[in-house]
Amino acid sequence: MKLAFKILIISIIDVFIIWLWFYYVDPDPSISIVLMIILPTVFFINLIVAGILWINQKRKLSQLFIINSVLTVVIANYLWPKAIKRHQNKIYDTYSFNYNDKSYQISIYKKESTFMITKSENPGSFWGFQDGTAQYKKD
Structure with missing residues (x-):
């Protein structure tokens, strides 16, 4: 399987897992500072997996997780505002008009x-x- 296809598959899995996590957390805007913990954690988890695979002589798969460590941070950074908007829509209704x-x-x-x-x-x-x-x- 080509590396690009593997990256695509892992990225799709990442989107699913991260969105489930954010769905469970149901963040409100006041906890956005937690991104300073979430993003590095997600980054380093992928690097740890890459290191374990590198030690076990699975170099191609290790490269995949190194690339994925950056992609996962980008995905999480993209999905966080969507999760906050979902939370806000769940608890607030807003209507505007001019008169x-x-x-x-x-x-x-x-x-x-x-x-x-x-x-x-x-x-x-x-x-x-x-x-x-x-x-x-x-x-």
Whole structure:
């Protein structure tokens, strides 16, 4: 099997494993600093596997894991924001509309069934003027 095809297969497996891990962790934006631990850990795990394979005289497979150590970091760095967006979509609903040259945004926090309405008259400035408990109905 060619090296490029093997890299593709391992990369697909990496995407699956990393996404399952991020799905299980369900990260919120406040823990993004943990990437400083996750990315080097994933990198060094692949290098350790490469070293073990190198010692066991499996040089081609070892090269594959050396290449994969870099690819895995890139994949994890790409999937992390997707996992955070998934988390945010799971707990928040946001709706925006304009009325009389003013922008309004309704944010609903699903866990506590609360809402907040903010108003903006100028880009970059807004203030909350209404909040309370949200009640969900069928439609």
